Amino acid sequence: xxxxxxxxxxxxxxxxREKLPSPPAWVMRQAGxxxxxxxxxxAKCEFLTMVRTPELxxxxxxxxxxxxxxxxAVIFSDILVPAxxxxxxxRFDEGRGPSLAPAVRSAGDVEGLRxxxxxxxxxxxxxxxxxxxxELGEDKAILGFCGAPWTLASYLVEGGSSRDFQNxxxxxxxxxxxxxxxxxxxxxxxxxxLAMQVEAGADAVQLFDSWGGSLxxxxxxxxxxxxxxxxxxxxxxxxxxVILYVNGAAHLLSAMDETGADVLGIDWRVAPADxxxxxxxxxxxxxxxxxCQLFAPVEVVERETNRVLDEFAAQPGYIFNLxxxxxxxxxxASMEAVFRTIRTRREACVP
Amino acid sequence: xxxxxxxxxxxxxxxxREKLPSPPAWVMRQAGxxxxxxxxxxAKCEFLTMVRTPELxxxxxxxxxxxxxxxxAVIFSDILVPAxxxxxxxRFDEGRGPSLAPAVRSAGDVEGLRxxxxxxxxxxxxxxxxxxxxELGEDKAILGFCGAPWTLASYLVEGGSSRDFQNxxxxxxxxxxxxxxxxxxxxxxxxxxLAMQVEAGADAVQLFDSWGGSLxxxxxxxxxxxxxxxxxxxxxxxxxxVILYVNGAAHLLSAMDETGADVLGIDWRVAPADxxxxxxxxxxxxxxxxxCQLFAPVEVVERETNRVLDEFAAQPGYIFNLxxxxxxxxxxASMEAVFRTIRTRREACVP
Numbered sequence: 001x002x003x004x005x006x007x008x009x010x011x012x013x014x015x016x017r018e019k020l021p022s023p024p025a026w027v028m029r030q031a032g033x034x035x036x037x038x039x040x041x042x043a044k045c046e047f048l049t050m051v052r053t054p055e056l057x058x059x060x061x062x063x064x065x066x067x068x069x070x071x072x073a074v075i076f077s078d079i080l081v082p083a084x085x086x087x088x089x090x091r092f093d094e095g096r097g098p099s100l101a102p103a104v105r106s107a108g109d110v111e112g113l114r115x116x117x118x119x120x121x122x123x124x125x126x127x128x129x130x131x132x133x134x135e136l137g138e139d140k141a142i143l144g145f146c147g148a149p150w151t152l153a154s155y156l157v158e159g160g161s162s163r164d165f166q167n168x169x170x171x172x173x174x175x176x177x178x179x180x181x182x183x184x185x186x187x188x189x190x191x192x193x194l195a196m197q198v199e200a201g202a203d204a205v206q207l208f209d210s211w212g213g214s215l216x217x218x219x220x221x222x223x224x225x226x227x228x229x230x231x232x233x234x235x236x237x238x239x240x241x242v243i244l245y246v247n248g249a250a251h252l253l254s255a256m257d258e259t260g261a262d263v264l265g266i267d268w269r270v271a272p273a274d275x276x277x278x279x280x281x282x283x284x285x286x287x288x289x290x291x292c293q294l295f296a297p298v299e300v301v302e303r304e305t306n307r308v309l310d311e312f313a314a315q316p317g318y319i320f321n322l323x324x325x326x327x328x329x330x331x332x333a334s335m336e337a338v339f340r341t342i343r344t345r346r347e348a349c350v351p
Numbered sequence: 352x353x354x355x356x357x358x359x360x361x362x363x364x365x366x367x368r369e370k371l372p373s374p375p376a377w378v379m380r381q382a383g384x385x386x387x388x389x390x391x392x393x394a395k396c397e398f399l400t401m402v403r404t405p406e407l408x409x410x411x412x413x414x415x416x417x418x419x420x421x422x423x424a425v426i427f428s429d430i431l432v433p434a435x436x437x438x439x440x441x442r443f444d445e446g447r448g449p450s451l452a453p454a455v456r457s458a459g460d461v462e463g464l465r466x467x468x469x470x471x472x473x474x475x476x477x478x479x480x481x482x483x484x485x486e487l488g489e490d491k492a493i494l495g496f497c498g499a500p501w502t503l504a505s506y507l508v509e510g511g512s513s514r515d516f517q518n519x520x521x522x523x524x525x526x527x528x529x530x531x532x533x534x535x536x537x538x539x540x541x542x543x544x545l546a547m548q549v550e551a552g553a554d555a556v557q558l559f560d561s562w563g564g565s566l567x568x569x570x571x572x573x574x575x576x577x578x579x580x581x582x583x584x585x586x587x588x589x590x591x592x593v594i595l596y597v598n599g600a601a602h603l604l605s606a607m608d609e610t611g612a613d614v615l616g617i618d619w620r621v622a623p624a625d626x627x628x629x630x631x632x633x634x635x636x637x638x639x640x641x642x643c644q645l646f647a648p649v650e651v652v653e654r655e656t657n658r659v660l661d662e663f664a665a666q667p668g669y670i671f672n673l674x675x676x677x678x679x680x681x682x683x684a685s686m687e688a689v690f691r692t693i694r695t696r697r698e699a700c701v702p
Contacts, residue, residue, distance in 0.1 A: 166678055170646030173655075213599075216619045216641065248564075251601035251620050268567045269602050290567065295521030304524075327517055 007071035008203060011141035015204055015241035015262050017284045017317030021349035023309070024141070025342050026072035027335070028245070029325030030064040034332070037063050047092045051077050052124045058131035065140060068339040072141045072319075073132055075197070077125050079147035079208055082193050083156060085116040086185070097161030104156040105171065107178045113185050118196035125193075126200035133201040141204065144197030146190045148209035148244065149183040149227040150220070156182065165214050172223055183227040191234035198238045205235050206243040206265065210324075213248020213267075221255045232259045243286060247324055253278045267323030268293075272311035284317025291322045294334035301337040309345060358422035359554060362492035366555055366592035366613050368635050368668030372700035374660070375492070376693050377423035378686070379596075380676030381415040385683070388414045398443045402429050403475045409482035416491060419690040423492045423670075424483055426548070428476050430498035430559055433544050434507060436467040437536070448512030455507040456522065458529045464536050469547035476544075477551035484552040492555065495548030497541045499560035499595065500534040500578040501571070507533065516565050523574055534578040542585035549589045556586050557594040557616065561675075564599020564618075572606045583610045594637055598675055604629045618674030619644075623662035635668025642673045645685035652688040660696060 005013065011024040032038060038060050041050065050056045061076040080098055084090040089101045104110055119126060125144075132142055147155070154168035155161070162168065172179045194205050207228070212220060228244065235242045245265030246256055256264050257279040264283045266275050268290035275285050293304045312318040320342060326335070356364065362375040383389060389411050392401065401407045412427040431449055435441040440452045455461060470477060476495075483493055498506070505519035506512070513519065523530045545556050558579070563571060579595065586593045596616030597607055607615050608630040615634045617626050619641035626636050644655045663669040671693060677686070 164643060164678055166643045166646050166680065169641065169643035173641075173644055173651055174647035213620070217622055248599065248620075251622065251625075269564070269599075271568055271602065274602075290520065290524075292515060292517050292520035293524055295517050296525035300524055327515055329517065 006139040008139055008141040011071050011319065012203060012241065014317050014319050015243075015284055019316040020318075022342070022346040023312070023318045023320050024071035025320035025339070026070045026074060026143070027064070027322050027326050027338075028074070030068075030070060030074060031060045031076040032326060033328035034326055034330040034335070035063055035067070036332075037067075047078075048090075051081065054124050054127035054131055057124070057128035058135060061128065061132050062135050065136060068335055069343065070339070072143050073136055074143040074145065074206070075125065075129055075132065075202070077128070077145070079145070079152065079210075080155060081122055081125060082116070082146060082186075082189055083152060085114070085121040085193075086189060087112070087114040088156065098155070099160045100155055101159060103159035103167070104182060105167065107175075107181065110178055110182045110185060115185075115189055118192045122193060122196065126196045129197055129200035129202055142202050143204055143206055143243075144194060144200075144202030145206040145208060146193055147186075148207040148212065148246070149186050149231065150215065150224045151209050151211045152186050152190075153179065153182050154211050156186075165211065169215075172219070176223065179223065180227075183224070187227050187231045187234070190231055194235050195238055198240050202240065204241040204243060205238075206245055207231060207235070207261070209244065209246040209249075212246035212252060213250075215252075217251050217255055220252055221258075225255055225258060228259045232261045236260070236262070243319075245286070250274075257283060263317070263319060265321065269323070272308070272315075276312070276315050280315050284319065285312065285315055286319040286321050288321070288323040289338075291324055291327050291330070294322075294326070294330045294338070296334075298333055298337045301334045302341050305338050305341040306345075309342070357490040359490055359492040362422050362670065363554060363592065365668050365670050366594075366635055370667040371669075373693070373697040374663070374669045374671050375422035376671035376690070377421045377425060377494070378415070378673050378677050378689075379425070381419075381421060381425060382411045382427040383677060384679035385677055385681040385686070386414055386418070387683075388418075398429075399441075401427065402432065405475050405478035405482055408475070408479035409486060412479065412483050413486050415686075416487060419686055420694065421690070423494050424487055425494040425496065425557070426476065426480055426483065426553070428479070428496070430496070430503065430561075431506060432473055432476060433467070433497060433537075433540055434503060436465070436472040436544075437540060438463070438465040439507065449506070450511045451506055452510060454510035454518070455533060456518065458526075458532065461529055461533045461536060466536075466540055469543045473544060473547065477547045480548055480551035480553055493553050494555055494557055494594075495545060495551075495553030496557040496559060497544055498537075499558040499563065499597075500537050500582065501566065501575045502560050502562045503537050503541075504530065504533050505562050507537075516562065520566075523570070527574065530574065531578075534575070538578050538582045538585070541582055545586050546589055549591050553591065555592045555594060556589075557596055558582060558586070558612070560595065560597040560600075563597035563603060564601075566603075568602050568606055571603055572609070576606055576609060579610045583612050587611070587613070594670075596637070601625075608634060614668070614670060616672065620674070623659070623666075627663070627666050631666050635670065636663065636666055637670040637672050639672070639674040640689075642675055642678050642681070645673075645677070645681045645689070647685075649684055649688045652685045653692050656689050656692040657696075660693070
């Protein structure tokens with residue numbers, strides 16, 4: 001158990017559930033608004049322009065990795081990129097969530113979606129990944145991603161963010177065959193989209209089921225699991241590990257496990273011991289510090305980072321992360337405290 | 352096991368965990384915007400005017416009970432009524448959540464809150480309860496309520512609704528003694544506020560921890576449970592059953608149970624069998640149809656209502672409800688289907 005691994009080796013070993021003296025670490029939405037160097041780029045152009053300009057996307061992807069020494073560079077992009085490529089108009093207006101038009105609510109709407117060729121329609125993501133590899137070299141892991149079926153379906157049906165998902169659930173509960181077909185179309189298009197990211201250099205991919213926790217377990221298992229399982233299987237055939245992240249999934253852990261994903265990403269509401277007990281025997285685990293802990297004083301941040309690392313110490317295959325995306329107002333000093341804590345523990349492990 | 356009980360007897364028997372041939376039923380936010388007769392009143396005056404005018408509050412409280420035959424009339428009010436009485440300016444602007452000013456973020460802010468005399472400052476709630484009793488008679492149960500400590504504290508600290516609770520959690524994690532003191536002040540004022548409601552005629556009270564599910568179980572147990580337990584004990588001393596509702600509490604069930612509340616209210620993400628197994632031996636259970644099920648066709652609503660009733664059939668002490676408040680756009684036909692289903696089953700039980 002030496003820790004003479006580089007970041008990429010450490011991350012991939014954790015995905016394979018190898019026991020490591022110190023876990024790899026990254027943070028969801030690490031290339032984001034809490035960073036002054038990100039805000040500097042963002043001040044000059046729209047969010048979607050950044051996503052669609054490989055030079056800019058690659059630049060902001062590398063910013064936090066350089067600053068904090070994370071093991072993983074998660075590509076700066078958005079889970080709605082494939083929705084736009086399927087022919088839906090996607091907008092990000094200042095201070096509000098995304099809006100998608102027209103909303104997809106009928107069998108006809110679902111059939112009206114376009115199948116897209118990944119490199120032709122969304123090649124900017126692949127190109128950004130190539131640039132990140134060129135900038136960071138071989139020692140860092142690069143993570144690609146896409147939305148998981150329920151989350152992407154709910155954006156398409158609601159036409160944006162939602163608090164209650166009444167339209168998406170109305171379709172799921174009331175017209176399950178149309179809902180099923182929508183998820184099929186999403187998965188059909190997501191697999192080649194992930195394949196492009198892997199071809200460009202992604203070492204692993206993460207599926208974001210950001211709204212999965214809004215469904216009860218019986219519904220998620222019946223209506224969402226089959227599609228998620230197909231997406232996971234399709235991604236694993238690309239030869240890379242697959243991380244499935246579900247927010248608010250304390251009641252969904254065993255259903256998540258049945259997807260076959262290599263790594264299960266959890267939020268802070270899942271007690272580490274519960275996750276280890278329920279899914280730790282098969283899958284690696286990623287998580288789960290509450291992003292709001294980073295609004296406490298630095299000594300609390302250090303203590304809580306250590307607590308999370310301690311609670312997962314016995315898990316073979318563990319990746320440190322927050323329980324959800326880092327918040328825009330997070331103090332830089334808190335992120336420094338997190339990664340200083342991880343580095344100190346790691347250095348203590350090296351012979 | 353006869354069902355010759357009136358609504359009030361049926362509800363109170365369920366709170367006492369008596370086995371009943373058919374459960375009592377009501378719906379959170381049942382006096383609300385999905386009802387045309389409610390919208391008619393609301394069109395003529397502000398939300399807070401309705402809350403503060405006993406004649407109007409009583410009128411809309413009775414509307415759904417008359418229309419659907421619910422067993423319980425939950426008083427039309429708002430959990431922020433005590434916040435306003437503690438000296439915070441509370442506003443409800445059209446289309447946005449409530450806003451509270453000034454936000455409570457320091458020890459000085461907490462001490463600046465006012466202790467209020469319930470009848471003097473919030474007597475309109477008691478007066479509305481008296482009118483509801485006069486209008487509905489002795490056969491219906493009347494339910495009073497207040498916010499639970501974390502939910503009310505988070506509104507006060509955030510100055511309104513929040514998605515992430517970064518300020519409230521920042522205080523809880525970063526300055527626990529100030530946060531504790533805030534919860535103490537809330538409970539000190541909530542107990543007399545509930546006492547007034549009971550004095551006016553409430554048969555039971557519900558504590559709403561609408562945002563409880565945003566905390567991990569260890570934090571909720573350490574920081575919130577002691578205050579909630581004191582509030583529950585104070586309310587039980589009034590001689591009425593106490594319902595504790597926590598939204599998103601799949602990971603909090605056993606902590607909720609430790610509050611000593613007579614009834615635990617859960618949302619649709621808790622599988623009925625899990626709730627029965629974890630807390631059903633001590634407490635009665637209330638819930639848990641997904642309010643979004645009411646956006647499906649009527650036959651789905653009937654099927655799902657029957658499913659929930661069947662899944663809880665073995666639980667001694669069960670109260671039918673939605674898993675959270677009914678949504679404004681809910682079709683009336685769906686509510687009719689829910690209560691028709693309940694009535695049909697109940698009639699089948701009568702000898």
